[in-house]
Amino acid sequence: MDLTGSLIKKYMSAYYITTPIYYPNAEPHAGNAYTTIAADVLARYHRLKGKDVCYLTGVDEHAANVYNAAKEEGLSPQAYCDKIAPTFVKLWERLNISHDIFFRTTSDLHKRGAQKFLNVLYDNGDVYKGKYEGYYCVSCEEFFSEKELTDDKVCPTHKLPLQWLEEENYFFRLSKYQERLLTHFHENPDFVYPETRRNELLNFLESGLQDVSISRASLPWGIPFPFDPKHIIYIWIEALSNYITALGYETENEEYQTFWPADVHIMGKDIARFHALLWPAMLMAANLPLPKQIVAHGWLTKDGEALSKTRGIFIDMDGNIDTYGVDAFRYYLLREFSFGNDGDYRPTRLHQRYNADLANDLGNLLNRVLGLVNKNFDGIPEPTTPGEFDEEIKQMAQKTSETLDAQMNTFAFDSALETIWEFVRRVNRYVQQTEVWTLTKPETKPRMGTILYNSLEALRFVSVLISPFIPDTAEKIQKQIGLSEFDSVADWGRLPTDLKVSKGEPIFPRVDLKKEKPQQKKETAKPKKKESEKKTDLISFADFQKMDLRVANVISAELIEGADRLLKLQVDLGTEKRQVVAGIAEHYKPDTLIGKQVIVVVNLEPATIRNVESHGMILAASGDSIVLASPETDVPLGTQVR
Numbered sequence: 001m002d003l004t005g006s007l008i009k010k011y012m013s014a015y016y017i018t019t020p021i022y023y024p025n026a027e028p029h030a031g032n033a034y035t036t037i038a039a040d041v042l043a044r045y046h047r048l049k050g051k052d053v054c055y056l057t058g059v060d061e062h063a064a065n066v067y068n069a070a071k072e073e074g075l076s077p078q079a080y081c082d083k084i085a086p087t088f089v090k091l092w093e094r095l096n097i098s099h100d101i102f103f104r105t106t107s108d109l110h111k112r113g114a115q116k117f118l119n120v121l122y123d124n125g126d127v128y129k130g131k132y133e134g135y136y137c138v139s140c141e142e143f144f145s146e147k148e149l150t151d152d153k154v155c156p157t158h159k160l161p162l163q164w165l166e167e168e169n170y171f172f173r174l175s176k177y178q179e180r181l182l183t184h185f186h187e188n189p190d191f192v193y194p195e196t197r198r199n200e201l202l203n204f205l206e207s208g209l210q211d212v213s214i215s216r217a218s219l220p221w222g223i224p225f226p227f228d229p230k231h232i233i234y235i236w237i238e239a240l241s242n243y244i245t246a247l248g249y250e251t252e253n254e255e256y257q258t259f260w261p262a263d264v265h266i267m268g269k270d271i272a273r274f275h276a277l278l279w280p281a282m283l284m285a286a287n288l289p290l291p292k293q294i295v296a297h298g299w300l301t302k303d304g305e306a307l308s309k310t311r312g313i314f315i316d317m318d319g320n321i322d323t324y325g326v327d328a329f330r331y332y333l334l335r336e337f338s339f340g341n342d343g344d345y346r347p348t349r350l351h352q353r354y355n356a357d358l359a360n361d362l363g364n365l366l367n368r369v370l371g372l373v374n375k376n377f378d379g380i381p382e383p384t385t386p387g388e389f390d391e392e393i394k395q396m397a398q399k400t401s402e403t404l405d406a407q408m409n410t411f412a413f414d415s416a417l418e419t420i421w422e423f424v425r426r427v428n429r430y431v432q433q434t435e436v437w438t439l440t441k442p443e444t445k446p447r448m449g450t451i452l453y454n455s456l457e458a459l460r461f462v463s464v465l466i467s468p469f470i471p472d473t474a475e476k477i478q479k480q481i482g483l484s485e486f487d488s489v490a491d492w493g494r495l496p497t498d499l500k501v502s503k504g505e506p507i508f509p510r511v512d513l514k515k516e517k518p519q520q521k522k523e524t525a526k527p528k529k530k531e532s533e534k535k536t537d538l539i540s541f542a543d544f545q546k547m548d549l550r551v552a553n554v555i556s557a558e559l560i561e562g563a564d565r566l567l568k569l570q571v572d573l574g575t576e577k578r579q580v581v582a583g584i585a586e587h588y589k590p591d592t593l594i595g596k597q598v599i600v601v602v603n604l605e606p607a608t609i610r611n612v613e614s615h616g617m618i619l620a621a622s623g624d625s626i627v628l629a630s631p632e633t634d635v636p637l638g639t640q641v642r
């Protein structure tokens with residue numbers, strides 16, 4: 001390999017990112033989707049930054065678990081793989097995954113590449129013949145050492161009985177690379193992310209590495225050893241080599257020269273050890289450069305248990321995507337969980353995030369701004385009249401982009417999204433603070449135009465920042481603003497004014513859970529009530545969902561004649577003003593309430609109290625004294641409370 005050429009190209013612009021290649025022993029599940037979406041976000045983000053990205057995913061077909069699954073269905077392993085592999089491609093299409101290569105290890109390119117790689121290891125003296133016996137898990141495709149065995153001899157991950165295997169095997173001299181690996185870990189503290197995983201691996205490494213068996217004589221499904229065809233190559237040796245064979249390691253072509261070494265291998269924590277110890281040792285043995293970073297994320301769980309094809313623990317991905325859309329699903333997975341840690345998938349949280357972050361914060365902002373532009377201007381207004389808050393919005397946009405860059409470099413997807421949403425909420429507040437909807441008089445209209453221009457530019461800016469995470473939404477926003485081609489540059493002030501904005505369909509329409517599909521209901525349904533629970537007055541989540549609670553501003557307050565406890569309030573909900581009667585006169589003087597944010601039950605039946613109409617109810621803690629409930633900090637009027 002032309003090391004120098006490759007390194008120069010890499011420094012210039014290439015970025016190579018991979019997911020694990022998944023076992024096609026069953027159709028893909030949400031755990032596989034989680035990794036693939038995260039890698040997709042990184043691939044899209046680096047494309048946005050002008051990198052020449054190669055994003056690889058695929059399937060790991062020569063596994064014993066695939067062989068067994070095929071046997072159960074009465075199919076040849078190849079026919080079985082040909083049936084299952086397309087289900088991965090279909091799901092990646094549905095999830096809007098922008099991979100450049102979907103690699104299959106039954107391809108000739110891989111077979112030839114894997115054999116060449118093994119020949120190199122053999123020629124370099126790192127492969128030798130010996131006898132192997134031990135307990136093996138076919139689902140992990142891994143032997144367990146004496147110290148890892150439990151009394152009942154079951155696999156700790158798959159809870160399946162381990163099998164005893166005895167074979168004459170070829171071995172790889174992994175132990176020989178212990179010192180070099182240690183040095184590499186110490187010299188490259190960012191080699192493994194997150195740090196907790198790095199420390200675990202470092203401990204394992206320090207406790208000593210043993211040579212590993214890399215051949216199987218008993219399995220009739222796999223790639224034969226080039227120098228001893230009775231044996232097939234151990235699945236992990238073969239599978240790891242896919243990261244180079246897929247690029248063209250066999251001929252060391254230009255693609256391979258450009259993209260190897262990988263910038264990031266992303267995976268779940270289950271297989272970090274293979275990627276951070278075995279794979280680098282194999283590459284060292286072949287005199288090839290090592291991947292720059294191994295990133296092992298946490299476990300997605302369902303009711304606290306890891307998702308598992310073998311154990312049939314699934315998330316209803318299809319149902320949830322049907323209900324909320326792909327972008328909401330992508331958003332939820334990345335916003336809700338910290339990437340390195342485990343996270344429990346909860347459809348109710350997806351619902352809340354959808355309503356609060358997507359429909360309310362982002363969707364309503366877009367709708368509101370477009371509505372005002374359409375009502376008051378013919379197309380995008382010129383920003384002629386600077387005023388209060390404009391500079392702050394501009395500065396915050398640029399700062400948001402910089403903070404995001406730092407967070408993306410440490411795989412902090414949840415914080416990155418929160419950073420963007422802080423900006424979205426700030427823009428909502430800008431619209432509110434400037435009371436832009438009131439500036440319709442001829443003398444104030446230029447200022448109105450400027451505020452609306454800035455709001456639209458902020459939305460364009462946001463669309464660029466969110467585009468790696470929720471690409472469809474990003475495009476929809478720009479289309480509604482009137483841009484015919486996606487403008488992917490996060491620099492303030494690029495929005496032209498010769499555009500016609502659209503009427504603005506809601507980008508996240510309200511989801512009514514009553515219309516949920518039956519199979520998803522099963523997923524979110526509460527377990528049957530126990531007798532003891534029935535006695536308490538529990539309400540269902542669906543009942544709770546019926547309450548529409550919103551933030552409003554008190555604009556006037558006065559005592560109701562003849563009623564010591566009652567105040568008549570006028571409140572502003574952003575979209576409308578209302579009159580509400582509240583029994584708080586003994587605790588609040590009317591003038592102290594003006595400008596205060598309160599929470600209103602807006603879908604309560606109207607009532608007439610002491611001849612005064614009340615359209616809603618104000619929430620308050622009612623004990624010895626009465627204390628109004630309000631958001632901790634000011635939020636846009638009309639924000640839903642959940």
Ligand code: ME8
Pocket residue numbers: 019020021022023024030031032034035060239240242266267268269270271298299300301306307308
């Ligand atoms: O291990 N939560 O394939 P595999 C999050 N073929 N991610 C999960 C998950 C969960 N509950 N369950 C699975 C293999 N994953 C090998 C890889 S690579 C050279 C060979 C994701 O089908 C996560 O990325 O068992 C995990 O590492 C991977 O799926 C395991 O996929």
